[in-house]
Amino acid sequence: MKREYWQEELEVLHRNELKKLQVERLQATLGHAGRSPFYNKVFQQKNIKADNIKDVEQIWDLPFTTKQDLRENFPYGFLTMPKKEIVRLHSSSGTTGNPTVVFHNRHDLDSWANLVARSLFIAGVRDTDVFQNICGYGLFTGGLGFQYGIEKLGALSIPAGAGNSLRQIKLMRDYGTTAAHAIPSYLGRLYEVFEAEGLDPKKDTQLRIFVIGAEPHTDEQRRRIEEMYGVKAYNSFGLTEMNGPGVAFECEYQDGMHIWEDAYLVEIVNPDTLEPVPDGDYGELVITTLDRQAMPLIRYRTRDITRIIPDRCKCGRTHRRIDRITGRSDDMFIIKGCNVFPMQIEGILLKIPEVGSDYMITLETMNGNDEMVVEVEVKKDWFRGDIRRLESLTRSITAQIRDEVLVKPAVKLVEAGSLPKPEGKAVRVIDLRNGGIKN
Template sequence: MGMYWQKDLETMTASQLEAHQFQKLKETVSLAEQSPYYGGLFKKRGLGTANLKSLEDISLFPMTTKEDLRENFPYGFLTMPLNNTIRLHCSSGTTGNPTVIFHNRHDLDSWANLVARSLFAAGARSTDVFQNICGYGLFTGGLGFQYGAECLGALTIPAGAGNSKRQIQLMQNFGTTVVHAIPSYLTRLYTVFEELGIDIARDTKLRLLVIGAEPHTEAQRQRIQDLFGIKAFNSFGLSEMNGPGVAFECEYQTGLHLWEDAFFAEIINPDTLEPVPEGEVGELVMTTLDRQAMPLIRYRTRDLTRFLPGECPCGRTHRRIDRITGRTDDMFIVKGCNIFPMQVEKILMNFPEIGHNYLIVLETIKGVDEMLIKVEVSRDWFAGDMDVLENLRRRVVNEIRDEVLLTPQVKLVEPGALPKQEGKAVRVQDLRKNEGA
């Protein structure tokens, strides 16, 4: 097996990869035609496999959005009779219809294989004990990593989310070596290790962490690595593209290899829908190349990233994307400033005096929109000195203002005062009064 899970696929030359993608794209378009949505759309626009003379011709096809998925809920994208499918995953659908993805046996096998390949690239092996700390059920991180780690051959513990003491007990009972969890949970789990007086290096066999499902900064990853004393590898996926196993970091941590034999990726300017120049940040648009029950063509992920230049020393030829720098839809605007929560987080992570938790509250105060940032005063740094705290507050204000070009109000709060972040962290609370809305 050596260094790769699937050497032939992972190390294809550019021309081999292009030929592979072109073949798979034709199959995908031909399959998609079987679905009510794409069938109707292609007919109306006179599109079909005959239009595909080369890979670039994918640009002739219209993009697919989350709204399209919602409007054609639940079966509009299905290419086969429902009884040929064997699983679905869907979003919570807090606004309007949820989005649902169906899988047949081939799709699930293909997905599990991609997750296994991802874990292998990060350094996990069949000899590992893999503890999956995330919600099972509809959330794809649970079953996605479960089947992936099983496919890898690791002993897999479906630990589920929460209950930190039980998680640590499982790690000790079964000698867990690899953990997958969302980053904000790991920083919290560390405090429980501390409380219990358990030394990770001495008392556990942990050797590798996999983090994902929640946007996070490089500083946050570094912090997790420092706390646990082991490497943390970045995982990227989204439920519309199966879930985890879309792009993953290898041992060199030089960005995330996007599995291009299974997905065709484009990066576009979200306003003009035109491709951005190579290496620039834009919205990731993806086409499934190996999914049968519900292929998606040019799906707009809303995730912002860029292709990273150069080759990776690991020898894998699939292009790498940068960590997600934000989403086209989590940006908020205060006093005309476009702000991503990640910008604020990046700054806060440089202050060890404040905890890992923070909350951005957008409020209308005396008719003016204000950005209030609540941060917890860390027990480890508090010295009982008023001046030190005031100085800290002022430095946080200044650094955030320099980054986002808006002066925030920074409020120091007691440790534990902010809501505990269980699932995907909610970092922004918009309490503004929308005039005329």
């Protein structure tokens, strides 16, 4: 018999039952949360008691949690249990300021692995697949997050890591890779390496499924990837604060991403008023974890803009779908799978006496490769007519930004006074990318 679901009882659970499960899990989550220094204080101030929650709508009475809260309570302020119980942490990049860190106990890791396995399963990955995970391992959640999910699912995992395209192609050919995870812009680049090697992925590999995400891309870019490789490409959504991958995933119909409502309580709010918006309207995605013990998060503002797709999916799953992320309610951007806040770059420039504090970031696609161009002004009184001094300044700024955001920028020195001066809300980032995929 063909198996259609990873966990049928949960995936097609009637919505009334699903809501009941959410209330139970929300109570449990609040119970855990109350043991962390941060939420303990908040709950006491606002007189919040887990037992009083009888309906998911009561979530609206609880306060939001923001990235700022995470940073201010770094590192252990959200921890609900002794460190002895914690088995892993994942963290955002950054060498200045406090990174965003999330802690997991064994239960959390098992639950996460199961969600990733379920996500891969609905995208059609089976235990007979050979799955190549083309992304960075380490603190970044895409590496280990997918790794544990692939293993849970039972597919043969190839923990390939990021980059080195020739080796990626060799692995695909040596072991007959059938499924892979990568960021979409990388797949455009990888295809060029296939071409340069005189290979056609449609004929020369056994690839059939790509899991893509972690980076904004359009449906046309997805279709282009599918054509280039002769695969089905599935969009996915996740963020470190919500474990990482496995929060929401496309099923075979590729029409929006099912967000796992047994593990995540979803709200879409107007980012200005913070009032809930009706299903179908765009707003900021706010998520409450429902199955995390070590570090639950209540009404976490993801800053991602999306909407709930109102209709039931043809696949029969009752978990609602979110649409492609259309933007952010803050100024964060994603390049090469890394989250970058302009403030991080500003912070670096402020410490370099040779350059001014004005800057402009342009994201563009050059030779099929996404680039972050950072323009900075050379201070007039520092200029000495020496090319080597300017070149070494360029190198130094490049290295400092790369260390901070993990993406190597193309630093371009410009004349003093030539960049637009900030007036009110300055536009610091211009995005001209096409996802690294030639049209």
